[in-house]
Amino acid sequence: MQSGLEGETDTMIVARLSGLAAERLLPEAYRLTTPASPHLAARLDGVTIDVERLAPPDRAPLVVETAGGLMTPLTENFSTIELLARWRLPVVLCARITLGTINHSLLSLEALRRREIPVLGVVFIGEANVDTQETIANISGARILGRLPFVAPLDAERLSRSFLAQFRLADFAATSQLSGSSK
Known part of the structure; x- marks a missing residue:
C-alpha cells in the first residue's frame, strides 16, 4: 500500500x-x-x-x-x-537518526513486544550517533543490525556499496536471534 x-x-x-x-x-x-x-x-x-x-x-x-x-x-x-x-x-525496525529517535524507537519496540511480534533488530538511517544507537540497544535489548548513512545521489551501485560496508547479510536471516519472540 x-x-x-x-x-x-x-x-x-x-x-x-x-x-x-x-x-x-x-x-x-x-x-x-x-x-x-x-x-x-x-x-x-x-x-x-x-x-x-x-x-x-x-x-x-x-x-x-x-x-x-x-x-x-x-x-x-x-x-x-x-x-x-x-x-x-520478524520485524526490522528502521529508525532515522534525528532528535526524538530514542523515544519513538523505544515506544515502537515496546508496542511490538507487547503484541508478541518478533523483532529481528533495528536498522538506523542517517548520520552516526553512537549514543542514540547504544541507548536504544541498552534499554530495549534489541539487536542493532547496523546503520545506513544517507546515500546521495541515490543509485544502485552506491546503495549496494554502502549496505555491504555497514551490514552483515547473515544478521537478516538470523531468526534464531529474534528478540521479543517465543523463539
Missing part, C-alpha cells in the same frame, strides 16, 4: 535500486494518490481498503515496507501494527 503517489511507486524504486526481477517484487495492493495516511487517502480517493486482501506471499526472503509507522491507521479501525500482529513475521 502506498499513498501520495506521483511518478514511481516504491516497488518501481526498489526494482531500479536492487536489480531484482519483477517476479521477486510484490506490487502495492493499493496505490493511493492523496499524500496522507492510508485511511484518509483511501477515503479521499474513494477507495475501500480490504485488510483481508493484505496478505504476504509464501516465499522467502520477504521484505515488506509498511505504509507509515506502526500505529498508522490503514482503515478507520485497523492499524499497521495490527496487520503485523496478524502476520507474525
Whole structure:
C-alpha cells in the first residue's frame, strides 16, 4: 500500500535500486494518490481498503515496507501494527537518526513486544550517533543490525556499496536471534 503517489511507486524504486526481477517484487495492493495516511487517502480517493486482501506471499526472503509507522491507521479501525500482529513475521525496525529517535524507537519496540511480534533488530538511517544507537540497544535489548548513512545521489551501485560496508547479510536471516519472540 502506498499513498501520495506521483511518478514511481516504491516497488518501481526498489526494482531500479536492487536489480531484482519483477517476479521477486510484490506490487502495492493499493496505490493511493492523496499524500496522507492510508485511511484518509483511501477515503479521499474513494477507495475501500480490504485488510483481508493484505496478505504476504509464501516465499522467502520477504521484505515488506509498511505504509507509515506502526500505529498508522490503514482503515478507520485497523492499524499497521495490527496487520503485523496478524502476520507474525520478524520485524526490522528502521529508525532515522534525528532528535526524538530514542523515544519513538523505544515506544515502537515496546508496542511490538507487547503484541508478541518478533523483532529481528533495528536498522538506523542517517548520520552516526553512537549514543542514540547504544541507548536504544541498552534499554530495549534489541539487536542493532547496523546503520545506513544517507546515500546521495541515490543509485544502485552506491546503495549496494554502502549496505555491504555497514551490514552483515547473515544478521537478516538470523531468526534464531529474534528478540521479543517465543523463539
